[in-house]
Amino acid sequence: MQQPPQQERSPTEFLSNVIGRPVVVKLNSGVDYRGILSCLDGYMNIALEQTEEWVNGQLKNKYGDAFIRGNNVLYISADKTRKREPLNIQ
Amino acid sequence: MTEETHNAPVEPNAVEGPLDLVRLSLDERIYVKLRGDRELHGKLHVLLLFPAYDGHLNMVLGDVEETITVVEINEETYEEVIRNITVLESQWNFTSEKNTSNEERR
Numbered sequence: 001m002q003q004p005p006q007q008e009r010s011p012t013e014f015l016s017n018v019i020g021r022p023v024v025v026k027l028n029s030g031v032d033y034r035g036i037l038s039c040l041d042g043y044m045n046i047a048l049e050q051t052e053e054w055v056n057g058q059l060k061n062k063y064g065d066a067f068i069r070g071n072n073v074l075y076i077s078a079d080k081t082r083k084r085e086p087l088n089i090q
Numbered sequence: 091m092t093e094e095t096h097n098a099p100v101e102p103n104a105v106e107g108p109l110d111l112v113r114l115s116l117d118e119r120i121y122v123k124l125r126g127d128r129e130l131h132g133k134l135h136v137l138l139l140f141p142a143y144d145g146h147l148n149m150v151l152g153d154v155e156e157t158i159t160v161v162e163i164n165e166e167t168y169e170e171v172i173r174n175i176t177v178l179e180s181q182w183n184f185t186s187e188k189n190t191s192n193e194e195r196r
Contacts, residue, residue, distance in 0.1 A: 038108070038111070039110075040107075041107045041108055045107070045108040047108040047110075047111040063121075065111055067108055067111045068108075
């Protein structure tokens with residue numbers, strides 16, 4: 001019966017704001033993937049560019065493009081520590 | 091009741107999805123990271139014009155090499171020894187795999 005106020009900030013809005021920007025994607029395994037968020041879908045499948053794989057705070061690998069299957073994703077966070085690259089996705 | 095439940099896509103007319111990245115990797119050698127410290131290198135096939143993957147990320151790969159990484163502890167020195175074991179080397183089409191955790195185009 002409660003009508004929640006129309007919130008300006010929804011998860012969807014957060015995600016669309018963060019597309020094309022540096023993000024940290026943490027997986028359920030605890031591994032972090034840092035890169036530019038190219039796109040994602042409703043399953044949280046994610047395509048990243050300029051990806052870095054961080055395990056226990058250590059850089060383990062770099063990938064040009066990476067696809068992350070959505071079931072593994074714990075969260076997506078905006079990465080403010082990384083300089084924003086001039087990338088226009090669309 | 092709620093109208094917004096159907097609005098799954100982030101952009102209404104966004105043709106680009108993450109799976110397009112996989113589509114762009116067709117006919118290329120890819121690296122697939124799996125659960126349990128296993129990884130595959132192989133070529134993502136196109137079978138009779140049909141792409142050899144689906145929305146579950148089932149994939150058909152060719153010329154596959156599967157590697158399992160194990161960490162062993164040396165009983166004398168207690169050092170951690172990282173061993174990479176090549177499990178599978180196929181010359182031809184093989185393998186459908188699920189539970190991919192990460193996939194990268196090479």
